[in-house]
Amino acid sequence: MKQYNSKQAAALQSLSESLLAHYKKGRLLKDTKSTMDALYRVIPYHDWRYYIKSDPVLSDYEYDGLFAWLRQLEKEHPALAKSGSPVKKVAEGLGSALSAVKHKVPMLSLENTYNTQNLGDWITKTRQVTHHESAYCLEPKFDGTGISLIYENDRLLRGATRGDGAAGEDITGNIRNIASIPASAPFAALGIATIEIRGEVLMSKKSFASFNQERIAHQLPPMANPRNAAAGTLRMIHPEAAAQRKLEAVLYHVSYYTMKKGRPAPAALKTQAGTLDLLAKLGFGTPAAQKKVVTSIREAVRYCQSFEKKRDSLPYEIDGLVIKVNDATEQRLLGMTSHHPRWAVAYKFKPRQANSKLRKVIFSVGRMGAITPVAKIDPVAIGGVTVSSVSLFNEKLIKDKDIRVGDTVLVERAGDVIPYIVKPVTEMRKGTETNIRFPSKCPVCGHALEKPFGEQIWYCVNINCQAQVLERIVHFASKDAMDITGMGESHVREFYEQKLIKDIPSIFELNERKVAALERWGKRSASNLIGMIERARHQPLQRLIFGLGIHYVGLTTAKVLAKKVGYLPDLARKKPADLRGEGIGPKVAESISHFFADKENIRSLKKLERLGVNMHAAGHRAKADDTLKGKTFLFTGTLAGLTRGEAAEMVEQHGGQVLSSVSHALNYLVVGEHAGSKLTKASENKAIRLLQEKDFLKMVKPPARRLSGSRKIKIRLP
Numbered sequence: 001m002k003q004y005n006s007k008q009a010a011a012l013q014s015l016s017e018s019l020l021a022h023y024k025k026g027r028l029l030k031d032t033k034s035t036m037d038a039l040y041r042v043i044p045y046h047d048w049r050y051y052i053k054s055d056p057v058l059s060d061y062e063y064d065g066l067f068a069w070l071r072q073l074e075k076e077h078p079a080l081a082k083s084g085s086p087v088k089k090v091a092e093g094l095g096s097a098l099s100a101v102k103h104k105v106p107m108l109s110l111e112n113t114y115n116t117q118n119l120g121d122w123i124t125k126t127r128q129v130t131h132h133e134s135a136y137c138l139e140p141k142f143d144g145t146g147i148s149l150i151y152e153n154d155r156l157l158r159g160a161t162r163g164d165g166a167a168g169e170d171i172t173g174n175i176r177n178i179a180s181i182p183a184s185a186p187f188a189a190l191g192i193a194t195i196e197i198r199g200e201v202l203m204s205k206k207s208f209a210s211f212n213q214e215r216i217a218h219q220l221p222p223m224a225n226p227r228n229a230a231a232g233t234l235r236m237i238h239p240e241a242a243a244q245r246k247l248e249a250v251l252y253h254v255s256y257y258t259m260k261k262g263r264p265a266p267a268a269l270k271t272q273a274g275t276l277d278l279l280a281k282l283g284f285g286t287p288a289a290q291k292k293v294v295t296s297i298r299e300a301v302r303y304c305q306s307f308e309k310k311r312d313s314l315p316y317e318i319d320g321l322v323i324k325v326n327d328a329t330e331q332r333l334l335g336m337t338s339h340h341p342r343w344a345v346a347y348k349f350k351p352r353q354a355n356s357k358l359r360k361v362i363f364s365v366g367r368m369g370a371i372t373p374v375a376k377i378d379p380v381a382i383g384g385v386t387v388s389s390v391s392l393f394n395e396k397l398i399k400d401k402d403i404r405v406g407d408t409v410l411v412e413r414a415g416d417v418i419p420y421i422v423k424p425v426t427e428m429r430k431g432t433e434t435n436i437r438f439p440s441k442c443p444v445c446g447h448a449l450e451k452p453f454g455e456q457i458w459y460c461v462n463i464n465c466q467a468q469v470l471e472r473i474v475h476f477a478s479k480d481a482m483d484i485t486g487m488g489e490s491h492v493r494e495f496y497e498q499k500l501i502k503d504i505p506s507i508f509e510l511n512e513r514k515v516a517a518l519e520r521w522g523k524r525s526a527s528n529l530i531g532m533i534e535r536a537r538h539q540p541l542q543r544l545i546f547g548l549g550i551h552y553v554g555l556t557t558a559k560v561l562a563k564k565v566g567y568l569p570d571l572a573r574k575k576p577a578d579l580r581g582e583g584i585g586p587k588v589a590e591s592i593s594h595f596f597a598d599k600e601n602i603r604s605l606k607k608l609e610r611l612g613v614n615m616h617a618a619g620h621r622a623k624a625d626d627t628l629k630g631k632t633f634l635f636t637g638t639l640a641g642l643t644r645g646e647a648a649e650m651v652e653q654h655g656g657q658v659l660s661s662v663s664h665a666l667n668y669l670v671v672g673e674h675a676g677s678k679l680t681k682a683s684e685n686k687a688i689r690l691l692q693e694k695d696f697l698k699m700v701k702p703p704a705r706r707l708s709g710s711r712k713i714k715i716r717l718p
């Protein structure tokens with residue numbers, strides 16, 4: 001087979017690009033002859049890349065488009081058709097390293113269609129030769145690489161690739177390492193002396209993923225799909241190396257067999273469906289369980305469509321279904337061309353890959369500060385949608401795949417999976433492509449970016465970054481953080497859009513009157529919200545820490561940190577090494593240290609403190625907060641905005657003490673709803689003051705708050 005050097009490859013690449021562009025517009029290159037000549041040159045090149053190199057540069061859909069174009073031109077202009085045309089033969093898939101073996105029966109390709117209309121036409125066409133009740137066996141079209149197996153006297157004798165259809169490559173050594181191909185099978189018991197079985201060798205999606213990971217780890221470019229990986233593996237010269245990669249096989253066709261003297265052929269082999277069942281019984285991997293026999297076009301179409309929906313949930317790749325005339329006698333009647341059998345057709349699924357040009361890369365800031373590079377490509381239709389933006393995920397992936405601006409890129413979109421770049425088509429490089437430069441500053445707020453220890457992703461850690469602020473406010477107010485009921489996502493968005501809040505600190509400056517004036521809000525709900533915010537000022541420190549949304553700092557770490565630090569702004573002076581210890585590893589320590597090293601974040605913390613937000617861990621009070629020193633408290637009934645534990649914590653944070661029962665030592669009884677016997681008992685003692693929840697909250701307000709606070713805080717006690 002012809003080999004291509006890089007210069008020839010580059011020329012054929014750009015010729016292909018130009019052909020595809022013309023084909024999409026329905027135009028010839030210059031005239032019919034020049035178009036056909038160009039197709040005769042590029043198709044064998046892509047066959048070489050696909051079959052020999054296992055590294056195609058076109059998507060199958062694009063290749064099939066060029067192929068169909070040539071077939072059509074040959075039909076319309078038979079005088080211009082070449083004798084060795086790819087339309088009339090199986091593509092040459094013979095390398096040189098392995099020895100060639102002749103096939104007993106030619107191994108052909110399949111005719112294919114991409115739409116159900118053509119599938120219906122094909123069924124109608126076959127019925128003109130067979131008869132109207134013909135049945136069809138539908139089975140998955142496995143996206144692997146074809147093999148032929150020969151068994152003699154029950155033993156596996158030989159395994160071969162399809163090669164050029166007439167002869168294939170001897171891959172017996174590699175075949176023996178595939179678990180789903182038995183070394184022997186009980187054919188003799190059925191009277192079968194020799195048999196040739198055909199099928200497909202595959203790599204599961206899972207094995208493929210780890211296969212590519214390994215390639216990247218060894219500085220090798222990832223392969224585009226499991227098919228290329230399987231084909232490449234099967235043709236490896238060293239079976240030990242091939243055995244490392246987990247290949248599987250499905251067998252779906254008996255092409256040839258001889259019977260022992262006087263034994264009749266097994267009835268099962270008279271139909272395609274029976275053959276699959278028999279192979280399964282003999283211990284081969286087969287599509288017996290997924291097959292379906294139908295007798296109408298409607299049934300066939302429906303099965304194809306239902307299978308296409310299941311495509312992504314299968315453990316291996318399929319690229320369509322194969323529809324085969326079920327009856328072996330009818331198959332013989334239909335016969336074959338030099339390219340494909342007439343009794344089978346492939347219904348191919350919508351393409352999921354396409355080539356496009358990468359024009360530029362933008363950097364988007366995620367809702368929690370992650371910086372994601374996004375490739376802007378020329379719009380291209382893949383799997384039924386137009387794709388123009390493709391995430392490049394992170395800097396490492398760009399480096400691993402060596403993606404550059406100006407590259408032609410192979411883009412895939414599989415089912416629900418977001419589109420991604422399989423690989424750049426390096427053969428199409430012109431030398432003008434440029435490396436993708438990662439920004440050092442946040443593209444939204446201009447803050448220096450940080451890459452956490454051991455991570456691949458850069459982050460903007462500025463809590464007031466415009467790109468993140470909404471999400472961060474929602475997190476800050478969430479149940480496990482500051483627990484501000486009434487500040488869920490939709491309300492936060494509303495306040496933000498109405499300019500009532502702009503960042504986390506501004507929550508504590510929220511104007512009750514303005515909230516009440518919003519649509520669907522009223523005095524009462526606004527006042528409730530302000531009450532919740534008031535309560536949030538006194539939340540235990542771990543809630544504030546968790547609410548800041550520091551990477552890797554969940555509830556547990558927040559607790560550990562609160563205990564460790566005592567007064568939150570002190571963290572600004574801590575190095576990662578000071579933070580490490582119980583429950584805080586190097587990665588978390590570094591992330592915390594980055595967060596507090598950020599001046600903007602410290603400014604925000606200072607502002608929060610000025611607005612009365614508690615910065616002290618329980619038991620680490622500052623002098624200024626000793627407002628309840630020497631005072632004793634007790635709670636009765638249900639409090640509206642606090643749990644008992646939180647209330648007790650507040651008392652202790654301000655130097656007070658919580659008693660367990662009404663006694664002479666008690667100064668204050670805080671009375672909630674459904675107050676019980678404690679209230680009755682305390683009412684008898686004039687020295688004990690009864691407080692409502694709102695009065696209590698006023699008492700625990702820290703002094704800083706009192707200085708700046710001009711707003712009246714109301715908590716409605718039901």
Ligand SMILES: NC(=O)c1ccc[n+]([C@@H]2O[C@H](COP(=O)([O-])OP(=O)(O)OC[C@H]3O[C@@H](n4cnc5c(N)ncnc54)[C@H](O)[C@@H]3O)[C@@H](O)[C@H]2O)c1
Pocket residue numbers: 046047049050051056057058059060061063064091108109110112139140141142143144145146147162199200252287322346
């Ligand atoms: N992207 C490229 O550059 C490029 C180049 C060459 C070929 N190709 C692709 O390969 C196709 C041609 O390759 P091909 O000749 O191997 O044809 P094919 O892959 O479209 O179909 C024929 C093959 O399907 C396989 N198959 C899987 N499940 C089967 C089943 N249940 N029953 C029968 N066969 C089953 C067999 O190996 C058979 O040889 C093209 O249509 C194109 O999509 C792509």
Ligand SMILES: [Zn+2]
Pocket residue numbers: 365442443444445446447460461462465466467
């Ligand atoms: Zn930012």
